[in-house]
Amino acid sequence: MTDVTLIDRHLDAMWLQRGLAANTLQAYRRDLQTFAKWLSPRSLDRARPDDLFEFLGERQEAGYSSRSTARLLSCLRGFYRQLAEQGIIALDPTQRLDLPKLGRRLPESLSEAQVTALLEAPDCDQPIGLRDRSMLELLYATGLRVSELVGLKLSMLNLRQGVVRVIGKGGRERLVPVGEEALDWLQRYLGSGRALLLGERTSDVLFPSRRGRAMTRQTFWYAVKRYARQAGMRVTISPHTLRHAFATHLVNHGADLRAVQMMLGHADLSTTQIYTHVAQRRLKSLHQEHHPRG
Numbered sequence: 001m002t003d004v005t006l007i008d009r010h011l012d013a014m015w016l017q018r019g020l021a022a023n024t025l026q027a028y029r030r031d032l033q034t035f036a037k038w039l040s041p042r043s044l045d046r047a048r049p050d051d052l053f054e055f056l057g058e059r060q061e062a063g064y065s066s067r068s069t070a071r072l073l074s075c076l077r078g079f080y081r082q083l084a085e086q087g088i089i090a091l092d093p094t095q096r097l098d099l100p101k102l103g104r105r106l107p108e109s110l111s112e113a114q115v116t117a118l119l120e121a122p123d124c125d126q127p128i129g130l131r132d133r134s135m136l137e138l139l140y141a142t143g144l145r146v147s148e149l150v151g152l153k154l155s156m157l158n159l160r161q162g163v164v165r166v167i168g169k170g171g172r173e174r175l176v177p178v179g180e181e182a183l184d185w186l187q188r189y190l191g192s193g194r195a196l197l198l199g200e201r202t203s204d205v206l207f208p209s210r211r212g213r214a215m216t217r218q219t220f221w222y223a224v225k226r227y228a229r230q231a232g233m234r235v236t237i238s239p240h241t242l243r244h245a246f247a248t249h250l251v252n253h254g255a256d257l258r259a260v261q262m263m264l265g266h267a268d269l270s271t272t273q274i275y276t277h278v279a280q281r282r283l284k285s286l287h288q289e290h291h292p293r294g
Contacts, residue, residue, distance in 0.1 A: 001088070003036045003044045010079050019171050023147075031075040045083060049093045052076065056097070073097060110245045114233055115140055118242075121227035128210070130193035132223055134185045135207050136242070138164070141182035143246035150215045152206040159183060159190075 014020050036044050038055055077094045084092045119136050123129035148166050156165040163175045201212035209215045228237045
C-alpha cells in the first residue's frame, strides 16, 4: 500500500470519527507527508522506532519548537496506532516516544483601552467601515474564531434574543450572547451598510465582501492590522488577539470559567484554564493596591 493511500485512509477515518476541521486535516496531511519524505525510499508502514527518534532529533537541532514537535508526534501516534489496529503493521513505532514538555504559553492580549482604540478605527461613514466596525464589535463581544465570524449567515444572528448561533470546530454548534454595544452596531450595519455593500446582489452572508461573497480570514485580518496601525498600536495583532482579549477581560471582571469555556467553544475546560493565569496578574495588582500588607 502506498504512502498516499495510507495517509488518505487515515485522514478519512479522522474526519469520520472525530469530525476534524479542514484546516486540521490539512495540517495532519503536511506532517505525515513531511515524515514520509524524510523516510523515503522506505514507506511509512516500514518505519522503525529509531527512525522516529532520529527524525524528531533532527527537528530539534533545526530549531523547531517543542509545541510544533508535540503536534507532529501526536499526529504520528494517531497514524501508527490506526495502522496497528488494522493489522497493517505489527508494532507501533511511536510507543516508546514521549511528548516533549511544553511550557505554558500565555496568549497575547490587548488592554481595554487598546481594544477601544481598535474598535473606533474604521470610518463608519462608509459601508465598508460600518461593516468592519460591526465585525470587530461582534468579535470582541463574543470571542468567535475568525473562521466562525466570516462564515456567519444572516439566519445565525438573532437580534431580538441577542444571540448568535455558531458552528465551531468539529461541527459543534453553540449559542453565544451578544452585548448591547455590539447589537447596536449590528443594527446600524444591517439597516444601511449591508444593503449598500450588496447593491443589486443577494446573499445570505452576514458580512459580505465588496463582491458580495463571504470574506476570507486573510482579508479580514489584513483589515484588522490596518486598523491597528491607524489606531497607533505598536503591538503585534494575531488572528486570535481579540478572542484572547474577550476571554481575558471576562475573567479579569470575574466571569465564571465554565461560562467562558462555553462561549469560546472549547471542548475541554483545561484549554480555557490558561486564562486563570492571565487573570492572576490582575489579581496580584489588586492585592498590592488594596491589601494593607500588599
